[in-house]
Each structure stands twice: as structure tokens, then as C-alpha cells.
Amino acid sequence: MRHLRVSMDDSPQEIDFVAQLTEIQLLLRLYVHSLLPGDAGAHDVVQQANATLWRKRDEFAPGTNFKAWTFSVARYEVLNHRKQQARDSWMLFGEELEQILADDLVERTDDTERRHEALQGCLKKLRQEDRELLIHRYTATAGSLDDFAQRIGRSVGGVKVTLHRLRNVLLACIEKQMAITEAES
């Protein structure tokens, strides 16, 4: 299998390509996860999309919309991934909505990094047990909500409600934090 690398010997076009690909990573991840909500395999799909994008780098026409091109390639990887899944078909969005989501993200300003920074501050404001509950829930080994609830000895419904409440608190905090940061800058 071909190993890919970038060095100073690579062409300016390839270095530009890598820069653009790197720049778009968080949005690409957001796009793939938005098409595969709650799918544990979404991370692998992002990886595969990156590999495909690199392999197809010569097909990208400089000056055209890199985001749109990236999303179109990623979408094929999402479709390929779905073929392997035994997930209920009704758990998937229709293609029309998927295209709308892609269009939105092409226009979206990537504020993911700022959100990450704000999240760290907001997590510290939570009670320790709430913070730990969230962190445990989102570790790679947490498994399904049912498994997680069983492991921590709580009802599925109870955990679901708690997580939803904590997420609301965090999102409100992040919004507030970002507004403050924006006002200060």
C-alpha cells in the first residue's frame, strides 16, 4: 500500500493542498458526523475521506470551491460506509437534506476551535459528578446509552434526561462565553 507523506520537496500545489485539507478538517468532521449522527464509525469515515481526498488531489481544480469538493468526496465515503451497516434505513436522512446540510456547511464560518476553547471553561463550571458523567459518556469505550446506563447503575431514561440537560447547559455557556470573547476582541 502506498504511504503518503509531504516533505519540502513536494510541489507548491501539494503543499497548498495539504494546507487546505488541514484547514478543513474540523468542518469535514462535522459534515461526516452530521450525516452519520450517533454512528460510532463516523471517525473512520472521516479518515477514509481524507485518504480518498489525498488520492484524488490531482482532480481538484485550484480556484474552485475546496469545501464543496471535499464534501462531495466525503459524501461518497459516507454512502460506502452505510452499505456496511445494518442500521435501520429510517435512521438515515434523505439525500435532499444531506445536500442542504452540505450547502450550509460550505457557507459556514468555522468557529469550532473557539467553541472547543469555550467548552473547556464551561466544563470547569459544572459540578464534578456532572462533568465526570459527561466525560465518561463520551469516551470511546462508553458504548450505547443502554450499556452506559447499566454500567453506572442508572435508568436509561434518567441518564438520557441528565445528559440532555447538561448539554443544554454547556451549549448555553458556550454561546455566552463566545459572545463575551467577541465583545472583548
Place this chain on the structure above:
Amino acid sequence: MNPKERNELIDALLEGKISEPGMLRLEAELSVDPSARKAYFERIALTQALMDEAKSSQTRHTHAVTRLPSIWLQWRPLAAAAAMVLFGLLGWRLASGSSRRGGIVAHFGALQECRWVAANTRNAPGDGVHRGQRLELSSGSAEVVFGSGAIAKLKGPCIFEVESANGGFLLLGEMKTLAATPESKGFTVRTRTARVVDFGTEFVTSASADGQSRVEVTSGEVEVHLNGVQSPQRLRKGDTLSVEAGNAQVMARIESGDETAAFRFPTIEPPSDRDAADQSQGRASIRVVKGALAVNKVAGSAPPQALLDGHAQSRPDSPEESVYFANNVDGMLLLDLSRAISIARINTYSWHQNGTFADQRVRAVQKFGLYGFAGDQAPPTEGRLTESGWTLIARVNSDEFFRVTEPRDRPAQQACSISGAHGLVGRYRFLLWEFQGTQGPNTRDTNPTFYGEIDVHEKR
């Protein structure tokens, strides 16, 4: 939907706990409300950020060296390069076969040597086809299995747009449809000139770049609706109809006969001695304007006037009762009606069955272009006819109509009826046939057709 309910649905989806009705409601909301999509993205981004936090928290606890996001930010190209190395090591095998919902109204079935117009198009059997998706096939063949159970087989080059779970628009090319399930009754193929509605059948539809459409029914029945025409054309097994673009919406219907001297056809009338071109009316004349009729020591072609005598051949292989050109000659016949008349139908009849070889019917094929002109002086018949003033009325190729692949597929007795969707082909004084021969089964020669009669029915 209020934001509270919407956010609960999003989180339920992200936890894999959403119900099917909830999913439908959420999809509908996301499809129309930008603020819902913004909330959706924010909640997904939050999940990602929490996963990153969880990962780095674990890393901190185990004294790992770095967090990927930090490196990512410090020197992105190198981080990407490192990632690329990892990607290169990944080797997913992506199998086919899935079902999707929502905008998906069909799936790809068998795909054979497909080359799509867009080089980056990748379709595989089982892939979903959504409403409004345009399939642009350069070559090969692609099966589309609709939600209704109807199966459409596209033959490249072909452009077809899937419009619903039970129909689509054929812009260009040819497609074969098998609508055998109860749900697929009413399957509809639209073209620029016609709308074909199925009644449980198998039929072939084609559309050419200039707007001509053709429908051939191989089993069952279909209705062909033409723009602005109330009564549809009903086609049954074996029927074929072509529709030219233009206001008259000229149709060509071809049928196989009972192979008797009575020339009986399912819907086309037998040869007539009361039509406007019949010699008994004393007005029309016909002559050869290009090529030469066959001359044979035993039995050459009948003179062109035989086409206006009110009857066709009395036997299956009757050269002396047939008008036909010499081998390898694409001839032309010019009919002068002596005045411009409103024409309702133009019928042509042919019959040929070799007495020795059962599948030798090549001289029954009707293959011609028909042109018209209303003025008093016929335009030249050299060069491009439409540039000389002729109006193309219809193009006919009965081998295509009957989908002849083997000589035996070819009906020995054929009638072609050219009519207008609104009851009028047009107003013409001169009619010009540009005939083509057909290559014989065991020869490189093209064999001309044995025509027995031409009838021009005036619109009253």
C-alpha cells in the same frame, strides 16, 4: 416545532434513541428551518468537542505526551502529513448493498459497463437514487429499481431524471421499463413530447435529441398522453408509437398485419380506394425523383401508380404488385395531391415473405423519412431537404419499432400510420418519401421494401 422539542429529538438521534416518527419530524424540520440546522450542527460539534475532551482527559491521566488538536494547530501541514501516513495504512473494504430513506425513491440494480457523463460519478448496485436525481449515462446499461417495484433499464447514452418512486423524465436515449408489481401500475415516463402511463406491462421508451419520442409495448398496455390532447393513445402488446416534436405532434404508429390479402391490422385501417391520393379521385400523381425502380427479367417493380390503386399485394411475395427500388438504392417518391389539403393520416403498407426461406422478410421493412410542402412548386429534392423548404413530417424505421434482432422478429406484413395528435398532420400539397433499404440476412446488399399502397386521408 419548538426548540425544546427539536433539541430533544437531536439528542435522541445522537444517542440512537429516536423513534421513527420523531426522525421523520426532525428531518422535516431540518429541511425547512435554517435555525434548526444551526442547532443540529452545534449539538454535533458539542458531541465532538466532548469526545475530544474525554480523549484528552484519558491521555492526561495516562501521562501521554500530546493532544492531537494542539499539534494540529501548531504545524498543520506536518500534522496532516502524519495523518496521511495513517490514512495510507487504513484499508477499508466497502461492500455494497444498503437501503436508505427520505429522498431516496429508487435504487440502482445491475450496472453493466457503465460510463457516466461526469467522470467522478460512482454508482454501485444498491446505491440510492433520490427524487430529482439526474442519471447521465454515456455508455453501458444501468438498472434503476423504483420504490414501487418498477424496474427501468437505461441504455447509454441516456439522460433520465428520477421524479418519484414511480416515474421519471427521459430527456435523451432509451429505457426499458418493467412494471409488474401492483404498486407500479401507473408508472409514468415523461418525455418532451409525451407522457407514457403504464397499466402493468413492459415497454420501451426512447427520446432523441431533437424531441422525437418513441414508445414500444412488449407486453400489457400503456396510455400515451400528448400535450394538449384529451384522449390518450392506448397501446397494447406489439404496438409502437413515435411522436415528433413540433406543434402538430405527429405520431407514427406501426402494426403487423394478419398476412392475408385483406391487410387487417389491430387499429390501422386496410388499404383504401377512397383516400385523397387514390387514382379513382383523379387528382394525385406520383413519380420517382431519385433512384430507379427495380428492373428484373422475371418480375420487376410495378410502376409507382400502383401505390395509389386502392389495394396492396394479394400475395406475400409479389414483385409485380409491389413498388420497390433496385438493390442498394435509396430512392425518393414524390406525390403531388394537385392542391394543398389538410391531412389527417398518411398510411403506407408493405408485405414480403419469401416462399423458400421462412425468416426472409427483409423487404417488408418500412424505413423512410417523410417530408411535406404546401406551395404550388415542389422544392428541390437534392441536398438537405429541410434547407430547401421541405418540412420533415416523420421518420419511420419499423425494424427499430419492432426491435428486430433476428430476421424472424420482423413482421412480414406491416402498416405505418402517420397522424397528428390533434387530428391533423399538416396542410400539404406535395409529399416526399425518402426511402432506405435494409441489409439482407446473407448479403451485403441493401434490399428495398415491397410497398403495396399509400393512402392519404384528408381531414374533413
